[in-house]
Amino acid sequence: MSHKTECFxxxxxSCTLGDREQAIHRERASSPNNCSGxxxxxxxxxxxxxxxxxxxxxxxxxxxxxxxxxxxxxxxxNNPDKYVKLAEEKGYPRTCCTWIKGIYGYVLExxxxxxxxxxxxxxxxxxxxxxxxxxxxxxxxxxxxxxxPDKEALKNEMEKLSTEFGxxxxxxxxxxxxxxxxxxxxxxxxxxxxxxxIVTGFENFxxxxxxxxxxxxxxxxxxxxxxxxxxxxxxxxxxxxIRIGVLGVPPVFSDLHKTIEEIGGKIxxxxxxxxxAMLDLDLDLVSRYQKYSYPYGVWPRIKDINCQxxxxxxxxxxxxxxxxxxxxxxxxxLRRMIKCPILTIEGENPSEIDQRTxxxxxxxxxxxxxxxxxxx
Ligand code: SF4
Numbered sequence: 001m002s003h004k005t006e007c008f009x010x011x012x013x014s015c016t017l018g019d020r021e022q023a024i025h026r027e028r029a030s031s032p033n034n035c036s037g038x039x040x041x042x043x044x045x046x047x048x049x050x051x052x053x054x055x056x057x058x059x060x061x062x063x064x065x066x067x068x069x070x071x072x073x074x075x076x077x078n079n080p081d082k083y084v085k086l087a088e089e090k091g092y093p094r095t096c097c098t099w100i101k102g103i104y105g106y107v108l109e110x111x112x113x114x115x116x117x118x119x120x121x122x123x124x125x126x127x128x129x130x131x132x133x134x135x136x137x138x139x140x141x142x143x144x145x146x147x148x149p150d151k152e153a154l155k156n157e158m159e160k161l162s163t164e165f166g167x168x169x170x171x172x173x174x175x176x177x178x179x180x181x182x183x184x185x186x187x188x189x190x191x192x193x194x195x196x197x198i199v200t201g202f203e204n205f206x207x208x209x210x211x212x213x214x215x216x217x218x219x220x221x222x223x224x225x226x227x228x229x230x231x232x233x234x235x236x237x238x239x240x241x242i243r244i245g246v247l248g249v250p251p252v253f254s255d256l257h258k259t260i261e262e263i264g265g266k267i268x269x270x271x272x273x274x275x276x277a278m279l280d281l282d283l284d285l286v287s288r289y290q291k292y293s294y295p296y297g298v299w300p301r302i303k304d305i306n307c308q309x310x311x312x313x314x315x316x317x318x319x320x321x322x323x324x325x326x327x328x329x330x331x332x333x334l335r336r337m338i339k340c341p342i343l344t345i346e347g348e349n350p351s352e353i354d355q356r357t358x359x360x361x362x363x364x365x366x367x368x369x370x371x372x373x374x375x376x
Contacts, residue, residue: 005347052103052126053118054212054276055143056158056289058179060116061218068284069213070112074102075252080350083109090132096251098322098349104133113138116161120144123296124326141165145295157285164191173285179214179279182222186211187227194243194268194312195319198235201246201267202257203228208273209250223270238266242368243313245269247334248320250328252347259353262316263365268312296304298330302337309340316341316368318361323348341368 016098017329049060050070053235057067074080083105084098090108090356100123107115111330117130119142134140143161146153147207162168186208193204246264249272253259260267275294283291293300306315319342321328343364345357 006373010156027163045288048112048114049139049141050103050112050115050128050258051106052115053116053122054292054294055116055118056161056172056285057213058183058285059157059161059167059169059259060165061156061179062175063167065165066216067213068216070103070106070115071099071250072210072213073110074099074106074214075250075350077106078222080252084349091258096322097123097125097322099322100129101349104116104129107133108136108191115139116141116241117162117296118143118145119148132375145289145292145348147296149290149296149300151286151290154290158286158289169285176285179218182211182214182218182225183278183281185222185225186277187281189225189229190233190274190277190279192229197238197268197364198232199265200257201244201261201265201270203232204267205250205257205270208270210275211273212276213234227290241266242365243268243315243316245271245312245317245318245340246307246320246346247271249325251320252350253320253353253357254320254350255352256318256320256347259358260306260361264356264369265316265365269314270300270307271308275304298333302329304340315371316343316364318342318364319344320346321346325353341371 042100042171048066048068050068050073052070052218053055054069060067073081077083083103084101085107087096087101088094090104093373094103102366106112112135113136114129115133115137116142117126119126119130121144130140130142141161141164144157158169162172171208189207190197193199193201207228209222233283239349242265244267246260246267246269259360272294278288280288280291293304305317309317317334317338317340319331321331321344323346328346333342335342341364345360345361348355
């Protein structure tokens with residue numbers, strides 16, 4: 001995978017951030033449930049565009065812009081709580097989602113000046129986030145996934161963003177082809193998780209989640225991913241365990257995956273991170289982002305989840321919900337429309353999992369083991 005230096009604009013001038021991201025990555029890999037590795041201001045930070053959620057990254061990349069996901073930077077920092085508290089000091093209400101407050105505090109503290117806000121299909125709080133950050137920013141873009149998911153409307157929105165960045169959908173499509181080998185490797189990593197059981201649920205989560213921005217440097221990401229895949233081929237398949245799917249937005253708990261796997265579950269499905277990774281490889285750019293379930297309400301998610309339950313032989317689902325998030329309401333429909341046991345848990349602030357939630361997961365597993373024993 002050596003051709004990426006000329007393929008990706010990020011590789012040309014991203015040494016400082018790339019090295020920092022690699023450090024974060026190594027830290028996550030060696031201590032996967034410890035939110036460690038602070039992202040400190042790189043010398044070329046002003047060259048980066050922060051994103052507030054997944055966007056068609058191919059567009060800014062084709063305009064030779066560098067992209068970094070603000071969610072990932074916030075949550076993998078040494079002290080994410082610090083940024084939440086900073087937002088509250090500035091007046092953000094306690095009853096506002098931690099992800100929004102964390103991004104706000106992080107952007108302020110790190111003086112990030114260029115942001116693409118996802119104003120449709122992610123979170124209505126992003127509108128207020130944008131409005132409160134505007135005085136601090138030099139360049140501001142928005143991207144809105146249409147609701148309902150209309151292909152023509154999505155194409156128009158992508159064309160608008162392309163024009164604003166001085167590029168075209170066709171050029172973005174070319175970048176999409178260059179990202180193809182990475183997505184293909186991510187699809188293989190996902191298969192190795194659920195089919196062969198040699199990739200852990202946390203590793204799966206980490207890699208798929210990081211694909212929203214490819215850790216700011218797709219070429220390095222590709223190289224590291226290839227090395228990781230080569231290293232896991234030597235592993236023995238794990239013993240059979242209760243097969244678990246994790247639904248919902250990325251958790252603020254630092255050790256949810258570790259806890260589930262410690263208690264005896266094998267995580268074979270990370271719903272939203274898998275969506276971020278766009279693993280349907282045969283789609284053109286517009287179709288790829290139309291197939292992406294996350295921005296389009298609960299029904300495409302339910303369809304995807306039901307399909308994956310069958311394919312991955314999932315025994316039970318853990319639905320992570322974020323305090324003060326409107327997506328918590330979707331739990332009603334997930335429970336109604338999904339024929340698989342679901343445990344719903346809730347997190348508020350960045351922390352390790354609390355004892356009550358751990359106990360609830362343990363009880364859920366006892367119930368699943370009982371079903372297993374009875375063959376139901
Ligand atoms: S968790 Fe919910 S409320 Fe928080 S940023 Fe995401 S969508 Fe918005």
